[in-house]
Amino acid sequence: MYKNILIAYDGSDSAKLALKGAVEIGKKLGSNITALWVRDSVPHFPETVDEVQEEKEAADTYEQQLSGEVDQFALKEGVNIDFVSLPGNPAKVVVDYATKFQSDLIVTGHTSHHNLWGNLLGNIADKISDHAPCNVLIVRKKNHDKTAHK
Secondary structure (H helix, E strand, O other), rough: OOOOOEEEEOHHHHHHHHHHHHHHHHHHHEEEEEEEEEEOOOOOOOOOOHHHHHHHHHHHHHHHHHHHHHHHHHHHHHOOOOEEEEOOOOOHHHHHHHHHHOOOEEEEEEOOHHHHHHHHOHHOOOOOOOHHOEEEEEOOOOOOHHHHOO
């Protein structure tokens, strides 16, 4: 059923739960699994060229960290997980990637927003689920506090 699973992975606790859930499903079904990190764009109005270089180096270092985390988890679980990094808006890039590479399932972590900000804008998982070309699994912590949204 799910031949190509795409994980939205940013290294957060909720993304790690998504990774775990996606691998659990993928192992049972023999799926191809890809972890996608969407990196922020370089600052729009950098003060100096050095700022741009510092941001790029920091992003490259973080990308290596995330790739290492995914590789370690894949090795531990005995699966192959491709790691991809692309720049842009996280929700748009995830949906576009899923469309282009015919993902059957997108797995993402749940990140709660509180008060006005979350009510007006929603979160990345909401945006992905609204626009995805396939099924979306939003992985939550087991002790998720449902009263936090009231």
